[in-house]
Amino acid sequence: MKILATIKRTPQRDTRMKLTADGELITDQVQYEVNPFDELAVEEALRIRDKVGGEVVALSVGSAAASEQLQTALAMGADRALRVEFENGLDPLQIATALADAIRRESPDLVLCGKLAIDDENGQVPLMVAELLDWPHASFASKVELDADAKKAQVTCEVDGGLEVVEIELPGVITTDLRLNEPRYASLPGILRAKKKPSDVIAGSEIADMPEPALRVTGYRQLPPREQGEIVESAEELAEKLIAKNLV
Amino acid sequence: MADCLVVLVPGAEQPSRSELAAVGFGRQVAEQLGGHCDVLLLGPQASACGQAVAAYGIGKALVADHPDLAQPTGEALAAAIAHVASAADYRLIAASATTIARDCFPRAAARLKAPMASDVVEIGQCSADVLRFTKPCFSGNLLEELELHGSTALATCRASAFEPPAASDASADVQTIQLPEKLAHPRKRFVEAKRTPLERPELTEADVVVSGGRGTKGDFTPLEELADVLGAAIGASRAVVDAGWLPNDFQVGQTGKVVAPKLYIACGISGAIQHLAGMRNSKVIVAINKDPNAPIFEVADYGLVADLFDAVPKLTAAFRAARQEQGAAS
Numbered sequence: 001m002k003i004l005a006t007i008k009r010t011p012q013r014d015t016r017m018k019l020t021a022d023g024e025l026i027t028d029q030v031q032y033e034v035n036p037f038d039e040l041a042v043e044e045a046l047r048i049r050d051k052v053g054g055e056v057v058a059l060s061v062g063s064a065a066a067s068e069q070l071q072t073a074l075a076m077g078a079d080r081a082l083r084v085e086f087e088n089g090l091d092p093l094q095i096a097t098a099l100a101d102a103i104r105r106e107s108p109d110l111v112l113c114g115k116l117a118i119d120d121e122n123g124q125v126p127l128m129v130a131e132l133l134d135w136p137h138a139s140f141a142s143k144v145e146l147d148a149d150a151k152k153a154q155v156t157c158e159v160d161g162g163l164e165v166v167e168i169e170l171p172g173v174i175t176t177d178l179r180l181n182e183p184r185y186a187s188l189p190g191i192l193r194a195k196k197k198p199s200d201v202i203a204g205s206e207i208a209d210m211p212e213p214a215l216r217v218t219g220y221r222q223l224p225p226r227e228q229g230e231i232v233e234s235a236e237e238l239a240e241k242l243i244a245k246n247l248v
Numbered sequence: 249m250a251d252c253l254v255v256l257v258p259g260a261e262q263p264s265r266s267e268l269a270a271v272g273f274g275r276q277v278a279e280q281l282g283g284h285c286d287v288l289l290l291g292p293q294a295s296a297c298g299q300a301v302a303a304y305g306i307g308k309a310l311v312a313d314h315p316d317l318a319q320p321t322g323e324a325l326a327a328a329i330a331h332v333a334s335a336a337d338y339r340l341i342a343a344s345a346t347t348i349a350r351d352c353f354p355r356a357a358a359r360l361k362a363p364m365a366s367d368v369v370e371i372g373q374c375s376a377d378v379l380r381f382t383k384p385c386f387s388g389n390l391l392e393e394l395e396l397h398g399s400t401a402l403a404t405c406r407a408s409a410f411e412p413p414a415a416s417d418a419s420a421d422v423q424t425i426q427l428p429e430k431l432a433h434p435r436k437r438f439v440e441a442k443r444t445p446l447e448r449p450e451l452t453e454a455d456v457v458v459s460g461g462r463g464t465k466g467d468f469t470p471l472e473e474l475a476d477v478l479g480a481a482i483g484a485s486r487a488v489v490d491a492g493w494l495p496n497d498f499q500v501g502q503t504g505k506v507v508a509p510k511l512y513i514a515c516g517i518s519g520a521i522q523h524l525a526g527m528r529n530s531k532v533i534v535a536i537n538k539d540p541n542a543p544i545f546e547v548a549d550y551g552l553v554a555d556l557f558d559a560v561p562k563l564t565a566a567f568r569a570a571r572q573e574q575g576a577a578s
Contacts, residue, residue: 014521017386096358120392121385121502122366124354127322131358136323136436139351142496154439158496159347160505161450162443166321169435178486178503179496214363214398221382221391226528229549235559238534238552239566247511247532248456248478248567 001054001148003045004108005078006099009062009069010035010119023219034069037114040176043183044144045112046077052148055079057106061098063087067199074194075186081199082106084207091215096128101207103133108171109151115140115175130173138166140177250281250376251307253338255288255329257320257348258297265453268412270344271304273368273405275413277340280374286310288332290325291317295424302420304413309422316431319441323433326355331428333360338400340379345404357402364402365394369409388502388525407452408508408529444495449481451500456511459483459500463516463537463556466493470560471515477567483507485517501526515556519544536560
């Protein structure tokens with residue numbers, strides 16, 4: 001089974017991103033990592049490979065900086081890395097177009113993607129990829145049961161109000177939710193081995209049918225501040241205040 | 249023409265608050281564009297719910313049911329939406345950012361080769377050429393301003409950020425429309441739904457939310473008693489869900505549900521940014537935590553530094569007494 005996991009380079013989780021007075025993002029002090037949801041995708045890909053055999057390819061669209069995150073995926077255990085070379089700033093449909101093109105070249109059985117990237121928080125790219133390839137998808141997976149012989153995956157999806165189980169015939173796209181697994185840390189031998197693993201680059205100019213950008217980020221703003229609250233001394237005082245304000 | 253189309257996949261004959269909030273969002277954009285806001289209703293409840301939605305100041309209600317929409321997959325919904333959109337000339341196709349919309353809108357956008365905005369919380373200046381929206385980003389830490397170009401765009405909106413429109417006596421046309429024979433993907437099959445039984449109001453629809461974090465140590469009994477007195481929904485931080493104390497659909501936060509109730513009572517929640525992203529727009533926030541330095545106090549209107557197992561039962565008792573007094577007085 002050939003499994004492809006998509007990876008985005010995003011600021012470390014729990015980073016409080018700040019703006020300059022002009023509303024520009026301050027990025028000099030920011031540390032980056034593999035988008036946490038993509039890390040779940042890599043982990044799931046490795047677990048499936050270790051069970052049924054095959055190959056895991058880590059795929060990213062981005063500048064050379066994203067190589068660092070692809071190295072992390074290789075250190076976790078992925079077999080190969082592939083990067084489609086683009087400066088950052090593509091919109092979701094453009095990223096999906098680049099990924100779909102690379103996926104066509106690789107023709108994997110399964111593509112695993114994080115359900116969301118924690119920077120833009122769009123959650124669009126994986127399903128756009130599925131549509132461009134005309135593949136079925138399963139979103140927000142908390143459990144993936146793969147039947148490698150029948151080339152099917154039964155996926156438990158975390159939806160509003162509970163769980164839904166769907167079955168897709170491969171090839172297909174699955175997006176990962178938080179409870180799918182606990183990603184492993186890269187071991188020191190893993191990190192050393194990663195350096196010798198193959199890592200290829202596809203030039204952005206080779207991507208076919210790239211659409212014009214249609215979604216543009218024009219600026220950032222701080223959240224409107226909340227008014228300073230008050231600290232009350234006891235539960236009784238708290239109850240009185242809430243009752244007095246007709247809140248309960 | 250610059251009209252909007254709001255998509256609903258109703259689960260009942262009456263639209264929910266979050267569905268009406270999407271209609272409110274669509275109407276606001278349509279007003280700026282000088283057009284009207286139609287509503288597309290899909291699935292077994294479409295027809296009945298279409299009659300109800302027709303009273304909310306919309307252009308017309310388009311209703312469609314289809315065998316592939318009985319248990320709709322994202323693929324089938326995307327195909328239906330793209331079919332309706334390509335037959336008309338809608339500038340914006342919108343829905344509330346539920347898991348149903350997240351599971352079909354990006355596919356519909358790719359099919360229509362149209363840009364999409366996710367989780368819109370504010371509407372900027374919109375014209376036929378460009379739509380401007382604001383949405384949260386970076387774990388809800390900042391807001392991002394977007395422009396959507398092209399002739400059609402899609403957007404999901406945060407229901408908590410938009411008001412449902414008022415119903416009127418005037419009723420819009422309800423038209424039944426035909427969908428293509430095949431909607432579902434031939435290689436996808438719905439197997440089963442496992443719904444969490446609801447004993448309390450739904451999180452995103454409730455006026456009051458009582459939420460627990462790691463400080464509960466998995467014991468939600470005092471919170472449930474408080475929620476019962478207040479008619480509140482129960483919520484949880486990600487730590488609670490990760491520990492397996494409650495199912496994922498109780499989770500409030502960037503990766504869970506985004507709520508904005510009139511009153512949010514956070515018990516034993518430290519206030520990680522991804523949790524704050526899910527509740528910081530609540531009207532009044534109460535925080536009860538043993539740690540005076542917990543970040544939750546930064547967004548709280550009322551903070552109480554106390555052990556929740558001590559404080560929450562006292563709150564419950566005080567509210568119960570106040571209710572009884574009210575009951576006796578009336």
